[in-house]
Amino acid sequence: MLRCASRALSQSTRYPAYRIRKAKEEDVPIILKHITDLAVYEKEPPSVVKIREEELLRDGFGDDKYYHGLIPEHVTSNKTTTIGYGLYFFAYSTWEGRVLYIEDMFIEPEHRSNGLATLMMIECAKVAAAKNCNRMQWQVLDWNKEAAKLYDRWGGNPLPEWVTYRMDRDTILKHASTDDTDM
Template sequence: MMFNFLKPSLNRWIRPKYLNSPWLRHCLCSRTSSSYPVYRIRKATPNDVPVILKFLTDLAVFEKQPVSSLRVSEKDLLRDGFGDRQYFHCLIPEYVTTDKVIPIGFTIYYFTYSTWKGRRVLHVDDLYVEPEYRGKGVATLFKNEICKVAAANDCHRIQWLVFDWNEEAFAMYEKWGSKRVPEYVVCEMPRETLLKHASNDDLDDDTNV
């Protein structure tokens, strides 16, 4: 198949009587087939939404979170990642052989802003690789591609959150040159609380902020 694909181009460089040479066919086919399998990474498309949701479910299991806490739907992902107002971006790594292409993970990121540095910040929200493809350089593909995106957007830094029990992830990230920031603690206000405050115009006087 690969030989037939290359044949039109070869016509310009090799005499026709040599094109059907078994030796030439063997050399070209063995060389092209030896380049597989490969790993590559690409931007997600709307067609990837079902597999992104599947990977989010797998990630919840890996992070020891109840799957029932995952409320996002395909409709949400399609609207917010691929709609008119894009709130996040997604990259998909793939395992590629001569006859198949398999999505093997995902990462979701978006941009925030550093008021202290006057530059954008790339925040990685999720990063996941299927267990059977770990340890094969896929995380490095993620790192390199995300760094290219951050550099192209003149970002001051890249940031993400890590569960405190995930020492394996800490070791990998520190090997990349990242560092922990122990002086910060993540604070969250759940939706039901923010809605309560949003409907309350009273002024609180119990803080010095």
């Protein structure tokens, strides 16, 4: 079912007005808008979002794809509206091999609790199975109890013993320009 980007990947049977499809290049402006919406939902100012449309186009639709996208839609008799996004990419575990990593899942607040997060997880699981992934992985903020409940129901296992580290671009460049004698 992943053959055609214009057709729905999944349609909700409980909520037939909703469906999930693969992201297309023309979705980039709304994806960027929803990335900012997610930052605000996560209690961050919109200014934390540094990515631009050009980067999203290059990295999701260029020759060297860094991510893949899913688009949840609300479908009525007279229009179809994009109401969120999901981004995932592939990683590799030295213990387990192929991994599908879910970077983001965002659904506009007025459309939550309609099965869309479940549909998006189903699509990620289908892709992971088709790509022979041995694991799916994602993060959730500790205060996002609703999302954590969904992930628990799905069989996700929190890893409290792992701490996430992050290095920003300036620090990367600093270290990339040094040699071991500078350490």
